[in-house]
Every structure is written in C-alpha cells, then in structure tokens.
Amino acid sequence: MDMANSATHHQSDSKRKKVELSQDAVVSIDRISNLSDSLICHILSFLPTKEAVVTSILSNRWKTLWTLVPKIDLENNRFQKIPVSLTHIVYRVLALHRAPLLRNFSLTSYSPCHPFHLDTWIHTVIGRKVQQLRLQFHSKKLVKLPRTVFTCKTIVILELIGDIVLDPPSKFQFPSLKILCLCEIAYKSEDSFSNLLSGCPVLEDLRVKLREELDGATNLKITVPTLKRLGIEFIPGYPKPHDYKFEIYSPALENFRFCGDLGNLVFIEKLTKVVDAEVGIYAGHWVLENGLHYGARIFKLVRELNCSKFLSICPGQKECLCFDSIYPSMYQNLVRLEFGVNLSNWHVLKALLLVAPNLKVLVLDKNDYDEEDNRLCCIGRLDGSGCLSLLTAFSFNGYEELEHEVEFVKYVLNEARLLNAMTIKIYDKRFKESLLQRLSMFPRQSTKCVITVE
Template sequence: MANSDSDTQSESKRRRLERSLHKDTVVDSSDRISNLPDSLLCHILSFLPTKEAVATAILSNRWKPLWILVPALDLKYNCCKPISFTYIVYRVLALHIAPSLRSFRLTWYSPCSSFHLDTWIHVALARNVQQLHLEIYLDGRQDDSHVYVGKLFWLPSGLFTCKTVVVLELSGGIGLNPPPSFQFASLKILRLSKIRYGLTNNISTLLSGCPVLEDLSVVRECTDNVISFEINVRTLKRLHIEFKSYKPEPPDYNIEIHTPALEYFRFSGHLRNIVFHGKLAHLIEARVDIYALEDWTRVYEIYYGDRIFKLLRALNNAKFLSLFPGDKECIAFGSIYPSMFQNLVRLNFKVTRSNWHVLLALLLVAPNLEVLVVNKHYYHKSQLCWMEPPDGSGYLSSRLTTINFKGYEELEHEVEFINYILKEAIVLNTITIKVSAQRSKESVLKKLSMFPRHSTTCLLTVEIGI
C-alpha cells in the first residue's frame, strides 16, 4: 500500500511539473520577442519601412516607444496628399530621437518644395547617416520614349561635405552638380541610376572626391548630356555600367576606365567606345550583355563585332565570364586574337542567330576552361552557325568537365557542336542537354549517344525545360 501511495504521489508530482513547464513554455513563447533587449528589437525594426515600424507601437506599451530609437528611416510617399505627407515626414523626424542613423531612405513621387527635401536630407546628415538612399521624382512627366523630363531636384551642397556616408544611392529625377573641390572621405559604395548631370564633367568630378570608393554602379538613359567621361579610381573593386536608350537614333559615348584593383566588371546595353587603361590583373568575374534597337542596325547599319572583341580582350584575365554578345548587331566579324583567357574556368554564353563565331573564338583561347553553359536565344533559322575549327587554329580545353546546353532543337549545327565537344573533350564528366516539352527526351538521347566520346567517364543526360 505504501508503494502504491508513493507511486501515486510521484505521478501527481510529475504531472504538476509537466503542467508547470508547459505553462512556462507558453508564456515564454508568447512573450519571447518582447523580452528581447531594446537594441535587438530596434535592429529588427530597422529592416522595416518606417510606416510599418511605427505601426508596431499598437502591439503593447513595451513596443510603443521603440520605433523612435530605430537607427533607420525609410520614408516613402504613399499617394496621399503631398501636404499631408510632408506634415507626416516632419512629425516623424521630430519624434525620432536615435542619435545616429545607419540608413536613411527617401522615396518621393510628387511636386514638393526643394526646401523640404533639403531639410530632411540635412537632418539625416546631422545624425551621421551611413547609408543614404534617395529616389525623387518631382512630377511624372515622360517623353515618348518613357524618359523622365520633369523638374529636377538638385542635391544640396551640404551633402558633399558629409564624412560619414559609406553607401550613397541616387536614382530618378535628381540633378548632380558637385563643387570643384570636396571629399566623401568614407564613401565605399556609389549607385547612380538614371539621374542627370550638370554641364561640366560631373561624373569624373564626383569620382575624384571619393578616395576609398570600392563599388560603383552607373545606369544611364543616354539623355543626360554626358558623352565622354573618365572613371579613374585606383581603389575600385566592382564596376557596373548600364546604358539604356529608347531613342530612334543610336546614342554615342566614350568612357575611359583606369581601375587597376578591379575584381568584378559588368556591362549591359548599347556598346560604343569603352577603353581600359592598364591591365586588369585582379579581375575575377565579368558579365557582358549587349543589346540594341533593331533600327540602329537596320537603318544606321551599326554592327558590333569589333567592339565586342575589343572589350573582351580587355577582360581576358577573368576567371568567370558571362557573355551575351547580342543578336543582329553582332554579325560583323572581329578578332579576339592574340588575347588568351588563361584564367577562365567558367563560361556562360548566350548564343543567338549570329554569334556562334564569338563562342568558337573563346573556346580556342581558353585552355583551362572547366565549365561551359550555352543558353540558346533563337529558334529554328540561324544566320551564322557553329563551324568546327580548322586544324591548327586552336584546341578545346583539356580540363573541360561540364557542359550545359539549354534550348537544344536538333538543328544541324547544334548536332555538330555537341559532336565536336564529345569528340574533343578529354576529361568530360557530364553533358546536360535541355530540350522543350515538345521533343522526346528518349529520341534525342538515343541519337546523341551514338556519337563517339573521347572521355570514357562522360555521362550524357537529356532534360525537359529551357
């Protein structure tokens, strides 16, 4: 009987303990976030737009004062009346008491006095802002080419004396006119997207005041009155240039680049004259996408072959290369020789009706290539097809292990290309062919399996999906 009572008491004690633990668990689970320290909660809220951060004040008294301590402000015009939103911005800035700002983002799509915008930006500068993001359109006017032609907001001169900004992003209807002498002492990342520039060479002037810049992105619509400029930044490691234009006539420009520390380069858009001064000895990755309106090639007879090869020769130290040399605009032949891509181990290539010769040229000068991805961007008819290189013109990399071909249609020149790869690749491990759902995987695999393979370990697979 004593043992029975003891067992009953032990079971009862165990159940009380389980209920207690369960109760504690429920309480901890429901209040776990609120129990975090203020600094951590403010860090979490800093990733939200300010409107949503303010909304958390209704959760409880614990949350009510937190948003005013968040080291980030993200203010976006939300289609209410401009006067009302202007009042809201001033109210937010008056209540916000964080001594410093990690990030200040202002997005504005409405007529507004420059006085207000200048004031808000100066508030951010006074709080030692580190990341400043401005996207401002003072009206919505666009021309027939969908290019903004409305009133510009010119950046306040006080911005150019800021010593704390590390990241600066400018986009939209913003005008840039830096003073002759200034310095962004801490600026490492600069993004300029479709803004306008003053009458002088303001891109070069701006860069001259960035002594520690490492990452630069310039996106232009070729309507900013800047035809020639220089990028001379010895500390620059990443460079992205994009030229967008929807005008009937082709835009013109000249860029001279001196960036000896460059590790990453990306170009997209209409290719004119780009000159690299000095060898890119530290280049690791390059991405090039060429495109143009059809009228530029049909009416103005502009072809891009020589320009593409000239650009490629400057990028020949790249370890990873993604290349889309264009479609109709690439018909004219150029020459990549005598450049050798000794470091190239991965090539992503978008092949079109007229750029097979560019792929051939690259394969013959990349002796250490390991991975080749071919993504076909045309169907059926081809103007310039794959042609097996003549004897003595060069050899396929002896280190090639992986091939991916997307968009395979069993066209004659595609079959010849796969046959060439299988015949020449010594250590090929895998070759993956992707076809459309209209084709039979089994039929394609059967035909390709009949080709002789130099590599005895090569695995050939056919998949659906382009």
C-alpha cells in the same frame, strides 16, 4: 456513479488542457517580451518604417521602440491610404526618431519634392551621422541634389536614382564613401560626373546606369585607382542613340559588368586584376539600319577582359557579323565561360574556345532566334583538337536539337576527355527521355560523363 465520476474527470482534464494551452501562450508571449530592446530594434530594421511604426500598437513597451531603429525607409506609395503628405510624414518621423546614430536613410517619392524640405531632411540625417543614403525620385520633374549632401563625412553607401540632377561642388570629399550607385540620373554637365568621383578617395564599388534622354553626358571619365567593382548600363535613346565614350582608369578593378548599347569604352591601363567579367550587348535594329556595325567594339572590349577567370558574354545577334579575325590574346586564366548564343555568333564562341586552353566550365544560354536570321548561322567547321581538354562541365540552356546545336554537342563530347557532367535543358519536357536516348548514342571521350536532360 461511475459515469458521473468519469464525466467529472473528463471536464477536469479539459480544464487542465486549456490551462496548459493558456500557459503555453503566455510563455510564447514572454519569449518575445524577454528580448532586449536592441534585438527587437534589429528585427524591426528589416521592415520599412511604415510597418515598423504599426508595431507600436502591440503594447506600451512597443510604442516607442520603432524610434530607436537606426534606419528610416520612407516611400509615399506606402502611405497612399493615409490622408497625409509625404512631406509631413518625413518631418514627423525625423522629429520622433531617437536613435543616436542613423545608419540608413532611404526616401522614395513619386511626387515633386520642394528643395527646401529635401535640404532640411538631408541636413538632419547628416547630423545623425548617416552611413547609407538612398534617394529615389520619379515625379517627371528634376530634383537638384542639395549641396548639403557633399558635406557628409560618414556616408559609406550613396544611391541616387531617378529624376535627380547631380551638380557637385568643384572641391569636396566623401572620405568614407565605398559604394556609389547612380541610376538614370541627370548631370548638370559632363564635369559633374568627374567632379563627383574625384571627391571619393576610397571608392571601391561604382554602378552607373545611363538614360540618354536625361543624363546630358556623352564623354565620361572614371579615374578611381581604388575601384574594385564597376558596373555600367546604357539605355539608348530612340530612334537612334547618340554615341558616348567612357575613359576608365581603374588598375585595381576585379569585377566588371556592362549591359546595353555599347559605346566607346577606353581602358587607360590593362585590366590585369579582373577576375569576374560580364558583358551583355543589347542594341536595337538601328545597328543594321544605319550601317553601324560595331562588332569591332565588342571584340575590343572582350579582349580587354582576357585576364578574367570567369567570363559571361552575350554579344548580341546581328552585331557580330563583321567579325572576321581570331582573338589576338590568349585567355589563359579563363576557367568558366557563359556565352549567349544565337544564329549569328557561333563563330565567335568557336574563336573564343580556341584561345581558352584552361577552360573547365562552359555554359551556353540560347537567345531567341529570329526566323529571318536562319540564313545567318555561321558556326563553321568545328576544329581545334585539344581546346576543351580540361573541360569538366557543360550546360546548354534552350537546346532545340537544331543541326548546328547537335554538331556542337557532338564536338564537346568528342573533345572533352575530362568531362564529368553534361546538362541539356529543353523547353518541351515531353521529349526528355527520347532526347536523352539520342544523346547517349553519341560517341564520347570521357567514360565518366553523366548526361542529364532537364
């Protein structure tokens, strides 16, 4: 009898636990159901439109929630398994979309897009007061940007990427545009670039990536007094790129980035407000093969950035060999320097350290050494007592304990009286302990310095 009661009691407990689990599941569902439509739409806005549409199968309530999301993000690669064209999908999504304001419209296509359809879509999203517009085409056929785009008064962010031809009208205005990204697009003429910028009276952020075989522009002017952030990247053509020139008038510039093959950058006015700057030079073998040593351009650009507080520079490998003079300007504001070292530019680093008396953080990132360049190492004698007197942190990424690297580490330990941390990063982690022992034997000025090998 007791066994029967025990079994009955056990079954009762099992049923009660199942009921409790079921109730917990209901509570979990209710937690989602209790969210407001606006909050659910905010969550859906982090998904591409295709994924947002899929949520419509969850329940009747979810069936139309995606149409209230103030964002449309369409890409034909996402619809490859659907036997419907991207053109049909865009028309359908725009027709069903019910959000009163469209904050973000993004369209990426890897197939040709008919100008009539694109113009119709742009006209529709402008009517919804779009604030962020992103168009990206990779179809090996240039798509002309519709003139309708230039009538938009609400756009704040504009991104044009890929096979797009820019041909703005001579007179127009984007009164709200603050961020502009032009990535590997083509320009109808060199005036197209200037005309576009002239219609952006409040522009603060400009990013330009040039692809030589497409852009059709070699002399470009940036005249934007309001500009605070500027990024330029140039992808050279082959076998030998054409030269190009940028004339830049942006006295309010605070952040500057350059990457690629360095052309002739001319700053009309001194960059006194730049705080953060990054320069990465990546020229091909044609630099030496054609006798085009443009080291002077590199140092001219770096001198223009001598007001920077944070400077990152990777000046290339063989491009620096012509350097034969000290920097004429002091880098009084510089507190952090990140430098890409290789066998042929240690002397550049040395020269820069001598004119940066307030440097506190130094980071070295070693580029791959070319075996043919071993003879080019020209670090020279490390003198200049006191030039690292305020340094508190030093990091060397890619340390291989080569002779000139060891000498530089010794130099830092001997000169940096306030050094708190030295971090050495190596490729082969098996030698961490033995390397740390050797580094610990080097004399140092700072008794507080902690050496770490990673």
